[in-house]
Amino acid sequence: xxxxxxxxxxxxxxxxxxxxxxxxxxRRAIRLHYLLVLRKLVDDGVLKWSPERTxxxxxxxxxxxxxxxxxxxxxxxxxxxxxxxxxxDAERYGSIKRPFLExxxxxxx
Numbered sequence: 001x002x003x004x005x006x007x008x009x010x011x012x013x014x015x016x017x018x019x020x021x022x023x024x025x026x027r028r029a030i031r032l033h034y035l036l037v038l039r040k041l042v043d044d045g046v047l048k049w050s051p052e053r054t055x056x057x058x059x060x061x062x063x064x065x066x067x068x069x070x071x072x073x074x075x076x077x078x079x080x081x082x083x084x085x086x087x088x089d090a091e092r093y094g095s096i097k098r099p100f101l102e103x104x105x106x107x108x109x
Contacts, residue, residue, distance in 0.1 A: 008039045008049060026088040027081055033100035034078040040104060074099055
């Protein structure tokens with residue numbers, strides 16, 4: 001990720017996701033979906049974002065147990081893909097991104 005990609009507040013993440021998908025960089029696309037989830041939580045007032053914070057820091061900020069559980073699952077999947085260097089082909093990408101899309105499309109929290 002570039003420094004610009006780490007500032008989720010002013011970033012056109014949706015365009016970056018499309019570019020990553022078109023370039024078949026599906027691991028990066030999952031990372032961007034994760035950033036989009038973080039931005040939604042920030043925009044909805046659930047999280048205070050900082051590039052120095054960890055997933056554990058974010059989980060500690062989420063008061064609603066159901067929401068915390070959903071985010072924990074998304075964070076785990078992201079960590080597996082990004083830090084575990086998981087192989088992500090088009091078929092696997094479709095199933096991996098599903099919970100991210102559901103989270104992104106949910107009504108304001």
